[in-house]
Amino acid sequence: MSKELSQTAPPGEGGNIDESETLRTRIQAINEQRQSDREFFITEPELLRRLPVSRRTLFKWRASGKIPFVRVPGSRLVRFHWPSIEAALLRMQRGPTQ
Numbered sequence: 001m002s003k004e005l006s007q008t009a010p011p012g013e014g015g016n017i018d019e020s021e022t023l024r025t026r027i028q029a030i031n032e033q034r035q036s037d038r039e040f041f042i043t044e045p046e047l048l049r050r051l052p053v054s055r056r057t058l059f060k061w062r063a064s065g066k067i068p069f070v071r072v073p074g075s076r077l078v079r080f081h082w083p084s085i086e087a088a089l090l091r092m093q094r095g096p097t098q
Contacts, residue, residue: 041070041079050082051089066092 048055061067062078067088070079 041081044078044080047080047082047085051085 042050044055044058048058051058053061058067062069068081068084070081071077072079
């Protein structure tokens with residue numbers, strides 16, 4: 001927990017409790033979103049926001065089978081299962097492992 005969240009002053013002593021509650025609410029919403037992301041498939045633009053790679057690199061990884069994807073039947077739409085992507089990236093990890 002960050003200092004901003006753990007150090008809240010009583011009203012009238014320089015702290016703003018409403019601000020702290022808003023920050024806590026935002027953090028909780030982000031955590032809930034991360035949890036729900038683990039249950040759904042994501043789009044290519046969302047995957048590119050999460051990974052520091054170019055669209056071309058992502059295409060090459062897909063074509064070479066380095067990362068899994070699902071093509072929606074009857075369309076050109078492609079979706080990615082985030083936990084599977086994380087697992088694939090960990091398999092590509094280089095260097096010493098423990």
